[in-house]
Amino acid sequence: MTRITSVQSWYLGVTLPLILAAFLHQGFATVAPPTSPPHKDVRPDRGQYNVTNANGTVCLLAYMGLQLNMSFTSASLNKTVIDVFNLKPNETKSSGGCESDHAMLILSSDIDKINLTFGFILNTTSKKYHLSNVTLSALLTDMKERLSVTNGSLNYLRGTLGYSYMCRDEQTLNVSVNVSINTFQVQVQPFAVSGNQFGAAEECQLDEDDMLIPIIVGAALAGLVLVVLLAYLIGRKRSHAGYQTI
Template sequence: MTQPGHSHPLSLSLGLLLLLAAALHQSLATSLQTTAAPHKDLGRPERGNYTVTNSNGTVCLMARMGLQLNVSFNSSSQGKTVLDVVNLQPNLTKSSGSCDTDTASLVLTTDGEKTNLTFSFSLNVTSSKYHLSGVTLSALWPDMSVPFNAQNSSLDYLRGTLGRSYMCREEQTLDVAKELSINTFQLQVQPFGITGDQFGAAEECQLDEDDMLIPIIVGAALAGLVLIVLVAYLIGRKRSHAGYQTI
């Protein structure tokens, strides 16, 4: 018979499993908080393809993404500030912009020029690193009591390397101003160093890397748990046999 005072391997494994589940739950909850956005459920916006060409007709900026605008404005019908959420429709959106040595811009115009969204990128020539440095939105929607304008020229999003594209498949939120944030979906953008009309090698965002890392961590944890249970079982058997006395 088994000597009293020794924990059964099954109890040990269940305790470890509960600890593992709690840790994974906390990790997933944290990950979800980084992508959550305060918007009504419109579904994922359609992914659009946008390009900018320079004076000789060659492509100098490329972007492929779904965009969702979260805009707070004064409502003429309700007489108060409201939050509206709008999915940008690629088939109704025109793209333009400009490209220089260390700056580039993508201008998206829709609703018959009633909505103008500009993304401004900056390149550090010394480090060969670029980032989204500014966003401007001007809009005049039916329920707006006055034209909407919001901008921020000190942003630091979508960081990439010259000659490479920045990619983020997961939904992410770009906080631009108190009254404006932008949700991006399946984003890939390259504002500098384009060769031909193809994206350069992609540098993935932290959200994508975390999403790929979670299954690896879970698999490794479960493998470790199986090993611990096996060792505990063998130790338990050894102690059980040692507990028998010859009469």
């Protein structure tokens, strides 16, 4: 039985760290960068934001919930504060335009005086696209002055021409020290839209990790059960052998 016990101990020594590592990996993969402020309790509603070319065809599709994290000077408090604002689809208009290698989605809300622009570029050689530019202009009620930021060197929401980019998990897009954007259940396709429908989805790394972790943990647990079962059967067989008549 010493050999069996050593096998069980070895497998436990390998399996438990594997399970722990999988859960730790999940924690690190889904935690937003520390620069982001705490979220509101209410998640933003998903909005359908499309861009139509001059000829009337849809050239960009986006379906996502958007949450703005903004640092600004409060007029009432006269100090810098951090606020979290959920973009409301029913109060937001979408516009923009598409060219062969770049596309633009403009979201505007007259009520909240917000204009948010997403700029995508396509590498015609690799057939890959990504979100490269974000511009935000906001003048909320308590803002002492208009908040305006832009970043043209981003590399988010990466996809392949003819496919849509999808990420069910929450992501944080850092734009500047004053602004970041949380996306929820995002699906976007800025190029090669056909029939006003998303192409086959390419899932983000966060979603793939979420699918992989249960498989790893399940396989480790199944292996542990198998080792324990084999140890039990071998031990039972040896126990019966000890009672044979000489």
